[in-house]
Amino acid sequence: MAAAHRTQVCVVGGGPAGLTLALELARRSVAVTVVEQSARFDRSFRGESISPDSVWLLDRMGLLDKVRDQTLETHHMEIMENGRTVLSADFAAFDQPSPYPMELPQPPLLTALTEEASALPGFKLVRKAAATGLLHDADGRVAGVRCTGPDGPFEVHAALTVGADGRFSKVREMSGLAYEKTPLERDFVWFKVPRPAAWDGHTYRVRIVGDRHGLFIPTVPDLVRVGFNIPKGGLRDMRKEGVRALHARIDELAPEISTGVRDAVTKWSDTSMLDIFTTVVPQWSCPGLALMGDAAHTLTPVLGQGVNHAITDAVVLARLTSEALAHGGTGASPHAALDAATQRFQQEREASVAVARTLQLRQERAFALSGRLSRALRRTVYRTVGSSTRAKGKIFARIYYPLQEAERTRPLDIAPLPVPSGQ
Numbered sequence: 054m055a056a057a058h059r060t061q062v063c064v065v066g067g068g069p070a071g072l073t074l075a076l077e078l079a080r081r082s083v084a085v086t087v088v089e090q091s092a093r094f095d096r097s098f099r100g101e102s103i104s105p106d107s108v109w110l111l112d113r114m115g116l117l118d119k120v121r122d123q124t125l126e127t128h129h130m131e132i133m134e135n136g137r138t139v140l141s142a143d144f145a146a147f148d149q150p151s152p153y154p155m156e157l158p159q160p161p162l163l164t165a166l167t168e169e170a171s172a173l174p175g176f177k178l179v180r181k182a183a184a185t186g187l188l189h190d191a192d193g194r195v196a197g198v199r200c201t202g203p204d205g206p207f208e209v210h211a212a213l214t215v216g217a218d219g220r221f222s223k224v225r226e227m228s229g230l231a232y233e234k235t236p237l238e239r240d241f242v243w244f245k246v247p248r249p250a251a252w253d254g255h256t257y258r259v260r261i262v263g264d265r266h267g268l269f270i271p272t273v274p275d276l277v278r279v280g281f282n283i284p285k286g287g288l289r290d291m292r293k294e295g296v297r298a299l300h301a302r303i304d305e306l307a308p309e310i311s312t313g314v315r316d317a318v319t320k321w322s323d324t325s326m327l328d329i330f331t332t333v334v335p336q337w338s339c340p341g342l343a344l345m346g347d348a349a350h351t352l353t354p355v356l357g358q359g360v361n362h363a364i365t366d367a368v369v370l371a372r373l374t375s376e377a378l379a380h381g382g383t384g385a386s387p388h389a390a391l392d393a394a395t396q397r398f399q400q401e402r403e404a405s406v407a408v409a410r411t412l413q414l415r416q417e418r419a420f421a422l423s424g425r426l427s428r429a430l431r432r433t434v435y436r437t438v439g440s441s442t443r444a445k446g447k448i449f450a451r452i453y454y455p456l457q458e459a460e461r462t463r464p465l466d467i468a469p470l471p472v473p474s475g476q
């Protein structure tokens with residue numbers, strides 16, 4: 054018989070969503086077990102640019118100081134088309150507590166979340182363990198997960214099971230919750246090169262030539278993270294041309310780094326590919342189960358929104374879940390309270406996710422324009438927005454600062470930080 058373990062909340066997936074949720078729950082004295090299939094956090098390229106709102110959230114959670122030496126603030130954004138600047142933005146101009154986006158690789162973030170949570174009673178992280186099935190009670194309600202781990206199969210029984218297992222979520226699949234996956238017209242190739250001396254370390258550069266574009270993002274330590282678009286499913290054809298096809302693409306977009314790219318990227322295996330798609334899940338929960346982060350809403354890489362919404366989901370779901378569990382403890386049905394909480398979670402979060410998705414898709418369409426007229430229109434739009442402080446303020450307030458804006462009138466309820474021992 055499989056070993057069994059009981060907890061209040063079982064989280065499948067120890068990415069930014071799952072681990073932030075677990076920390077916030079443990080800080081609210083909720084017992085939580087995270088099941089994570091990988092042994093280490095040494096993932097690269099994924100979720101490294103984070104939006105100013107998540108910088109602000111991590112600061113409020115007392116985590117930013119723990120990772121600060123592995124971060125880089127972005128102070129400036131510059132979009133160039135055919136060698137000319139069409140839009141630039143200075144983030145210092147935005148009157149917000151945390152105005153700057155940040156480069157924060159996932160390994161230090163996930164390590165800091167785990168270290169913080171591990172100091173709290175009730176938190177458990179089971180690594181090298183994959184969720185393989187859902188458990189149901191006699192009423193058909195999800196009651197936990199079946200897993201395989203290094204010591205064989207085991208079960209985690211929980212009042213609430215959370216699928217935080219990313220863009221290819223197995224929990225979503227197993228739950229039967231409907232979803233719609235929409236592939237975008239492009240995929241993205243990523244790699245890192247040393248930062249050229251001529252480039253400062255705080256400018257996020259977007260370069261566009263026709264329907265080709267690249268992102269050039271300074272990151273730690275003294276590197277530039279480079280991403281460029283290829284047609285959907287086009288990697289195989291490009292690889293056939295050898296790595297010189299990649300070099301030629303960079304020569305076209307950013308000749309300043311041509312030499313560095315030839316030194317750093319000598320074979321295609323030095324790169325990483327992101328298959329870009331969005332996923333819309335009309336209903337994020339069913340009795341006993343909720344989806345969050347990429348599992349509930351896969352976004353595109355534009356403007357660092359994936360990690361941002363994963364972390365925001367976690368803060369909101371932790372508050373609602375802990376309130377529901379406390380409410381259940383006073384005599385009312387914990388199940389009814391939890392189901393109401395998971396529905397409320399979607400109500401509180403989906404509008405903001407939809408705004409990010411809409412802005413991203415608009416930008417994706419702008420990147421993909423290839424006709425002469427449509428490209429001229431794109432340039433005009435960028436220049437018009439770029440020359441208007443008001444227009445820039447409005448756009449960035451919607452994508453980068455909605456939480457900090459909301460905080461002015463409706464403070465966000467984050468779990469209280471633990472009191473240092475000896476006080």
Ligand SMILES: Cc1cc2nc3c(=O)[nH]c(=O)nc-3n(C[C@H](O)[C@H](O)[C@H](O)COP(=O)(O)OP(=O)(O)OC[C@H]3O[C@@H](n4cnc5c(N)ncnc54)[C@H](O)[C@@H]3O)c2cc1C
Binds near residue numbers: 070071089090345
């Ligand atoms: C190449 C690339 C570049 C990106 N760049 C950015 C960026 O710059 N900024 C940004 O904001 N976003 C970016 N994203 C998106 C970002 O990585 C995600 O939005 C973010 O990581 C979502 O967090 P999550 O916790 O929901 O999911 P994930 O980070 O995907 O975490 C899911 C976790 O679940 C685990 N898991 C999966 N299945 C199981 C299972 N059956 N059992 C147990 N564990 C399981 C996985 O191992 C993983 O640790 C990028 C993504 C990619 C792929």
